[in-house]
Amino acid sequence: MKDNSTVSCYESHAQAYDLYQSAVVPGYQEMLDLVAEACRRYLPQEAKIIDLGCGTGNAALAVLRKIPSAGIFLLDGSERMVKVACEKITRAHPEAILGCKVADLAENDWQEGLENEGYDAIISTLVLEHLPFDRYQEAIAKCYSRLKPGGWLLAAEGYSEEGSDMRQWFFEEMEQRRKAVDPELSEFVARLRDENETHYYCSKAEKEKWWRQAGYVQVNVLWQYLCIALMAGRKPF
Numbered sequence: 001m002k003d004n005s006t007v008s009c010y011e012s013h014a015q016a017y018d019l020y021q022s023a024v025v026p027g028y029q030e031m032l033d034l035v036a037e038a039c040r041r042y043l044p045q046e047a048k049i050i051d052l053g054c055g056t057g058n059a060a061l062a063v064l065r066k067i068p069s070a071g072i073f074l075l076d077g078s079e080r081m082v083k084v085a086c087e088k089i090t091r092a093h094p095e096a097i098l099g100c101k102v103a104d105l106a107e108n109d110w111q112e113g114l115e116n117e118g119y120d121a122i123i124s125t126l127v128l129e130h131l132p133f134d135r136y137q138e139a140i141a142k143c144y145s146r147l148k149p150g151g152w153l154l155a156a157e158g159y160s161e162e163g164s165d166m167r168q169w170f171f172e173e174m175e176q177r178r179k180a181v182d183p184e185l186s187e188f189v190a191r192l193r194d195e196n197e198t199h200y201y202c203s204k205a206e207k208e209k210w211w212r213q214a215g216y217v218q219v220n221v222l223w224q225y226l227c228i229a230l231m232a233g234r235k236p237f
């Protein structure tokens, strides 16, 4: 895998991730709960789901709490993140893991080994914003190919909207929340992310357009907290 500084950054703080993320990122658990609720509402009990950019498996775990008989395929660019996710899911839901894969979503072959038209949903939380826009469009097209007809793409990402201070407001909230976390951990993670993470932000309207061009229908924003929004789209039957 080519060097990817965003992925390396997560590789370096896989163990500290959960503590930091849940304490510092506004709306994080609410977002995961809504992804899980959308899965409960839209998918069959035995749903097969890919957690794309699974991190430490928090989205997958939230989904399994709502639909314990679902199966989850975990994929992330960071080997350590996948390992933490696998261990976490195995402890709580030993039968649930369909497979695990370390792959870079910016590369061309990440979807290999994932069954064509094999999944009821692909969930992806705070991941696709790390892809340059051409790669983003390729990634959602590849997701489309892996979804069953009628399957759902559920992706929570950061957005920027012209004339809005939502992103600045969000980061100010993060700074406030950082004060409640152990300063050493907080400084370590915040500096790591600041120096190594790359984000590509655009408007929801732009991404909705790309989703429709890729073939998705029923494209809608299900939830938003300042600059973070959860978008849903469906592969037609």
Ligand SMILES: C[S@@+](CC[C@H](N)C(=O)[O-])C[C@H]1O[C@@H](n2cnc3c(N)ncnc32)[C@H](O)[C@@H]1O
Pocket (backbone or CB within 6 Å): 004, 006, 007, 010, 011, 021, 052, 053, 054, 055, 056, 057, 058, 059, 075, 076, 077, 078, 081, 103, 104, 105, 106, 124, 125, 126, 127, 130
């Ligand atoms: C903010 S974390 C989100 C993790 C998890 N989805 C969650 O909600 O907690 C971003 C994740 O995306 C992964 N990631 C970022 N860029 C990636 C890429 N190009 N390919 C694969 N994974 C990537 C990182 O390794 C990290 O685990």
